[in-house]
Each structure stands twice: as structure tokens, then as C-alpha cells.
Amino acid sequence: MIASIIFYIASGILLLSAAMVVTSRNPVHSVLFLILAFINAAVLFLLAGAEFLAMVLAIVYIGAVAVLFLFVVMMLDVNFAALREGYQRYAPVGALVGFVLFAELALVVMNFVIAPGAAVLRLSPAPGDVTNTVALGELIYTRYILLFQLSGMVLLVAMIGAIVLTHRDRKKSLRPDVARQQARQVADTLTMVRAEFGAGVKLVSPPATPQAEEISQ
Amino acid sequence: MSAFLNSDFGILVLTLLQSLAIIVPLLIGVAYLTYFERKVLGAMQMRKGPNVVGPFGLWQPFADAIKMLMKETIIPTGSNRGLFLLAPMITFGLAVIAWAVIPVNNHWAVANINVGVLYLFAISSLGVYGIIIAGWASNSKYAFLGAMRSAAQMVSYEVSIGLVIVCVLLCVGSLNLNDIVLAQRHIFFAVPLFPMFIIFFISALAETNRAPFDLPEGESEIVAGFFVEYSAMSFALFFLGEYANMILMSAMTTTLFLGGWLSPIPFAPFTWLPGPLWFLLKLFVCLFVFLWVRATFPRFRYDQLMRLGWKIFLPFSLVWLVVTASVLEVFGWLPHG
Numbered sequence: 059m060i061a062s063i064i065f066y067i068a069s070g071i072l073l074l075s076a077a078m079v080v081t082s083r084n085p086v087h088s089v090l091f092l093i094l095a096f097i098n099a100a101v102l103f104l105l106a107g108a109e110f111l112a113m114v115l116a117i118v119y120i121g122a123v124a125v126l127f128l129f130v131v132m133m134l135d136v137n138f139a140a141l142r143e144g145y146q147r148y149a150p151v152g153a154l155v156g157f158v159l160f161a162e163l164a165l166v167v168m169n170f171v172i173a174p175g176a177a178v179l180r181l182s183p184a185p186g187d188v189t190n191t192v193a194l195g196e197l198i199y200t201r202y203i204l205l206f207q208l209s210g211m212v213l214l215v216a217m218i219g220a221i222v223l224t225h226r227d228r229k230k231s232l233r234p235d236v237a238r239q240q241a242r243q244v245a246d247t248l249t250m251v252r253a254e255f256g257a258g259v260k261l262v263s264p265p266a267t268p269q270a271e272e273i274s275q
Numbered sequence: 276m277s278a279f280l281n282s283d284f285g286i287l288v289l290t291l292l293q294s295l296a297i298i299v300p301l302l303i304g305v306a307y308l309t310y311f312e313r314k315v316l317g318a319m320q321m322r323k324g325p326n327v328v329g330p331f332g333l334w335q336p337f338a339d340a341i342k343m344l345m346k347e348t349i350i351p352t353g354s355n356r357g358l359f360l361l362a363p364m365i366t367f368g369l370a371v372i373a374w375a376v377i378p379v380n381n382h383w384a385v386a387n388i389n390v391g392v393l394y395l396f397a398i399s400s401l402g403v404y405g406i407i408i409a410g411w412a413s414n415s416k417y418a419f420l421g422a423m424r425s426a427a428q429m430v431s432y433e434v435s436i437g438l439v440i441v442c443v444l445l446c447v448g449s450l451n452l453n454d455i456v457l458a459q460r461h462i463f464f465a466v467p468l469f470p471m472f473i474i475f476f477i478s479a480l481a482e483t484n485r486a487p488f489d490l491p492e493g494e495s496e497i498v499a500g501f502f503v504e505y506s507a508m509s510f511a512l513f514f515l516g517e518y519a520n521m522i523l524m525s526a527m528t529t530t531l532f533l534g535g536w537l538s539p540i541p542f543a544p545f546t547w548l549p550g551p552l553w554f555l556l557k558l559f560v561c562l563f564v565f566l567w568v569r570a571t572f573p574r575f576r577y578d579q580l581m582r583l584g585w586k587i588f589l590p591f592s593l594v595w596l597v598v599t600a601s602v603l604e605v606f607g608w609l610p611h612g
Contacts, residue, residue, distance in 0.1 A: 086358075110393070117396055117397045121403075122430065129407070132407070189449075189450075
């Protein structure tokens, strides 16, 4: 009973926040509602017994992707009035795109065929002695290893591409050379001088290289 | 009685009581961690620390709490009121709910779930939201700069924390925190995975925004960072959240590397001490190191922080992950062969 109560609460909040993502005026609020939707989707995964997927959804989407979303949206200086201005003009185009997408989805759903073996598989009980994570791992790393590795490669290439596109070698920037900083010794830069009373110290410039020290002596 | 405990309502009541049994000691722990911090810092800087309120200044945390409660909560004009108040609650709430899966003794966790480590990792990666939202909702440039620093910092160090956790998981073969502790019966993971232990601890410092990585609140550049605009109880919640996060990270270190409730030397006089006490003792040592680091090291510069995370920790932990996997495979030590 508790599970079904939680299910209705979570899916209710999920649907509401999904609607708020689209309708809220402030883009930052939209992203926050998106995060709320993600959290509730994770709860639904948990209720379905897919604990690994739920946690991965939380880590990847909420913990990393949405943080960057929020980051970008907050940095934008959005003029809400200007955003509202074109609403009347763009509404028909938006409606058209929505209609096309809806028609496509409807076509797909109407012609959807459930795989013949699926109904039988659903009836067989899930193995109780294997945890979610182990079960997934045993499939991904054996049967689907090629697809898994390939998708990893695609992501890696995408990441490298993004870095290459945005990387500029700025010759003028004052970047510290860490190796040189580490190699620097106290003796290279510092000389201890005993100042005689009333006589003061004669400064040598440039100070404190070994050669300079020899000259001063 | 057992019929009541097995009914839906009974489970609900039981869970609530269990949660209270975790949250109340946690809050007291947070209060006394602030006292402990001031005493330790005082000792290290040759001062006395709080010593006026109560014997040895022991009532100081409560005096501070009452002072915070009495003050006025100021909400700046131009701030986003709802989010401004939500941010500290998120920070504090996340620091508390993570405790649901920490085993204090064998099977003593509110929820002994299969994916305990992932849960902890997910919760700690959500911690950044409280800070970003606070920075944005305050409508102040210092707060926003602090929030941006924090977001970049926490996302960076999460990567190496993730790799370190994968190393531990390879040695255990389970994501359950109880199993992870039990796998350390013979040797604590801090010994064979020593470099990972160090990386985890330093990353934990960065995750909790503690010195020497407390750039999000670097007072010399951005006043107080993301909580510049907060006062009274909303500030206190941030403060409590930070300290609760410190305790949580220490608990994670204890569970993953220092053998949780297990006694370090597995024979008679040491095993007499009950598990929760060992757990507390290890927690205490970790927290002391947190404070010791604060008293010892100067703050990092931001580019140094990023360099440490991405150019040193990430490659190193990647290589160490491969080394761990290879060693386990070659010697046939992989759990579940």
C-alpha cells in the first residue's frame, strides 16, 4: 500500500513539474523543475525495483548534467519581456512542430508490435539471488560489450571534439609554470643579511643569484 | 507487538524512530563539532578557544544556537525569496538524508540497501545545488561568484571520488555498505589502497568546501561567497549543513577505507569495545584531521585547485584503477571470480 501511495505522489509531482518546466516564466525555475522531475523519475525507478538505474539517473542527470544546465542558464542574462514579445508570431510554428511530432509518435504507437517472446519472459520470475547491478553488468560486459564500448567511444570523441573546438592557445596569458615553481630553492631568491647598526645594508640588484652574490663580495 | 511492527503503519513508525535515532545524535554531533573545531584551532594557535559559557565552554554551541534563533532573518530586496529560503534547507537536508545508509554496526543502518555507495555518491553530488541556488537567489555578485566557484570545484572533485569508489568496489564485489565493511575483516582498505585513501580524503575536503579548498567562501576575495546575504537561522542552516557534511564525509572515509565498526586489531581486548564505539572513534580521528588541515594549510589558488583535481588526481586515480583491476585479475583475487 505504501508503495502505491508513493507511486501516485511521485508520478503526480513528476507530471506537474514536467508541465512547469515548459510553462514557468523564469528559465532558472524551469531547470529547477526539470531537476525535480528527474528526482521523481528516480523514485519511480526505485519503486519498479531498478535501484541501479535510479541511482545512476541521480548521479549522472541530477548530479552532473543538470548542474551544468543550471550553470549556463544562470549565467545568461535573459530579458523576459523580449522573450514574451514574439509569442504571438511563433505560436503557429510551434503548434505545427508539436502536431508533426505528435503525429509521428501516434503512428509509431499504432504500429507498435510487442516482441513475441516478451509476454512469456514477463511471466517468469526475476531471479532473486542476483542484484540489479550484477545482472546489468553480466549483460553489458558480455553480450553487449561491443555496443557498450562503442557508445563510450562516441562519448569520448564528442568530448574531445568539444575541447578542440573551444581550446585556444593563449600565448599572452600569464600561466604559472608549476615545474619551475617547484624547482625554485630558497637559496635562489633569498639572502640573509646582518645589518650593522647605523650602517644599513647595501642592496644588490638584481638580488640573490649566486653570481650576484659573488660580485657583491 | 510484532504484528504491529509488521503492519504498514508499524513500519512507518519504526522508520521514523530509527531516523530520529540517527538525526538527534547527528545534530548534537554537529553542535559539538563546532566547539571541537574552535578548541582544536585554539590549541594549535596557542589560544584557549571558547571557555566562558559553562564548564570548559561546553555550553558555547547552545549559546550560539540561541543567538542565531533570536536574530532577524534578512531577505534582500531583489532576491528570489522562495529559492533564497529553499537553498539552506536543501544543503542541510541532503547532509542529513545521506545518513540513512551508513552502517554504524553490523546491519545497523536505517536502510541497508544494495546500492548504498551509489546512494551516498548521488546525495553528495546533489550537495552543489544548495550552494548554486543560494548564489543565484541572493542576487549579489559575491554570492554568485562563490556559487560558480563551488559548482566547478565540486563537479571536478566528484570525478576522482567516483574513480576511488570504483577501486574499492572492485575489491569488494558489492555496492552494499555493510558488505564493504565486512570485506575489510582481514585488512582495512586504507592499507592496500593507500594512495586512493589519500586522494579520497583530499577530495572530501574539496567536496565539503573546507580549507584549504574553501574558495567558494574565500573571505579575502569574495567576502563570504555564496552565503554573504544570509543571516540568522538561514545562515545557521548552511553552517549546520557544512558541518554535517564534514561528519558525513568522515563517515564515508571510515566506511570505505577504515573498516567501519570493525576493530583494527581483530583479537580479544580490542574486540570487547562495541562496534559503534569503534565507528565513532574513527569518525573522530577523521574529523580531527579535517580541523588539523584547516589549521595548517593556506588556501589554494583557484587554478591550483583545478590543476590538482584534473591533472593530478584524475590521471592518477585512473591509472591506479587499472592497476587495481589488473592485480586482482592476475592473482585471482576478484570477488565472485
